Amino acid sequence: MTATRQRPFRRLLSTTVCLVGATAMVAGCTSNSPEESSSSGDGGSSNAASSNDDSGDTVTIGFSAPAADHGWMAGITNAAKAAAEEYDDVDLQVAEGTNDVSTQISQVETFINDGVDAIVLLPFDGAALTPVALKAMDAGIPVINVDRQFDSPFAARSTVLGDNYGMGVSAGTYICSQLSDTPNAVVAEIAGIDSLPLTQERSQGFADALGDCGLKVSNRVAAEFTVESGEEAASNLLQAAPKIDAIWNHDDDQGVGVLAAINNAGRDEFIMVGGAGSANAMRSIQADDSVLKATVIYPSTQAADGVKMARLLAQDKAMSDLVEVEIPKQIVLNAPVVTKDNVDQYIDSAFES
Missing domain, CATH: 3.40.50.2300 (Response regulator)
Known part of the structure; x- marks a missing residue:
């Protein structure tokens, strides 16, 4: 936090405007047909040809998260699986949830040895999982870091966070x-x-x-x-x-x-x-x-967004709702207040305690 902080009410407004529903943004960015572009830049130029949701080359994504011993954590894994099931070109390899750091490191090493196309990782301990995430990145496997950040900016291609x-x-x-x-x-x-x-x-x-x-x-x-x-x-x-x-x-x-x-x-x-x-x-x-x-x-859809982003990265696509031709380095999801007046907007994606 910087010494000069915005007044909270103004900060909340800007957060709502700038980051509103990053889950929706990812979903929208993988389903909109972008306008034609004359750009020849790589890393996203393929978006001009078709919708990002159109079936492409099959990608294998490794997914590892802590044990589902908490409603929110169970929601994280369930949402990731549901996101993968939306696509016939995604093979999601789900490691058994674990709160043992050594076991989770071994899971990521298995993904690396298997040559998966991308890894979505919610680390039990971000610092402890940093070295193996770096190993994956060095092997050319993009890592999507979810919720708990690594110690090194080089350990993940992109990070999805709650606020x-x-x-x-x-x-x-x-x-x-x-x-x-x-x-x-x-x-x-x-x-x-x-x-x-x-x-x-x-x-x-x-x-x-x-x-x-x-x-x-x-x-x-x-x-x-x-x-x-x-x-x-x-x-x-x-x-x-x-x-x-x-x-x-x-x-x-x-x-x-x-x-x-x-x-x-x-x-x-x-x-x-x-x-x-x-x-x-x-x-x-x-x-x-x-x-x-x-x-x-505090969205339990973070890993689901990670799966969608991993698919885009592996297929050399970007978010078609953005002018930028690369997947963002970091996405911070919004923290909206749910009341009786707007609960219908959010309850379908909520996790069970």
């Missing part, structure tokens, strides 16, 4: 809009694992957005992205804070436990905003049957 800071900004901006008539509002935060940079980024964005409307976090606890930890952390929070006006919970998986604790305590004087965008959270928002009134998306 953790933006999640906090979105959550804080929404709460500001709901509490505009409550200047001394008590705002609470149930974070994820505090030692993780992603949690720190989410909390910073939240604090910055609240500060823009004169609010601050009055009570904060941390959980561990699990149902059990969410229930425990929320119980502690509710005991410590007899009055609350709004809560932001960073993660909808741990939010199952958070809502259980809230129901057990019989508390309903506040609104709650979730995080990540699970289907069960959206169904609750849709039904308006709890304190949960919104959730902020």
Whole structure:
């Protein structure tokens, strides 16, 4: 983060305009028939001949991600498989999900030895997987890095990321809009694992957005992205804070436990905003049957976008909605707020907690 930061409300607006629905952008860029071009540059000139979705040379893509022991992570793998199934020219080789770094390194080495055309990799540990990703790149196999970045810019051809800071900004901006008539509002935060940079980024964005409307976090606890930890952390929070006006919970998986604790305590004087965008959270928002009134998306479609980008790279194509003839080096997906008013736009692509 630079010393001079944009005001959160302005930052959120620019994020929405510039990065809106990068998932949709990738899907659109692989389905639009581009205008004819006289350009003879390589790396994307083939787009002028036909739609990027037209069947081409079969490409083999290796995919590796951590174990699906969390709803969001399961959603990542399921979405990647679904994206590959859209194409008859994609052979997706899916390695078994693992939280063992050595096993994941071995999986990537197998992809390299098999000579796959591209690798989509969500590393359990970005630093630990950097050397083998570099090895793949040195072998001429483009790597699409998903969610957790490598230590070297040379370890990936392209990176697809969610916006953790933006999640906090979105959550804080929404709460500001709901509490505009409550200047001394008590705002609470149930974070994820505090030692993780992603949690720190989410909390910073939240604090910055609240500060823009004169609010601050009055009570904060941390959980561990699990149902059990969410229930425990929320119980502690509710005991410590007899009055609350709004809560932001960073993660909808741990939010199952958070809502259980809230129901057990019989508390309903506040609104709650979730995080990540699970289907069960959206169904609750849709039904308006709890304190949960919104959730902020952290897309579980990142690897699906990675698969589509890997296909384009392997077939020497680019994103046909862009003038640029190369696949972007990095895409940061938007972090929109889902409410009862717009939930129908997002629920079909949501993951199950």
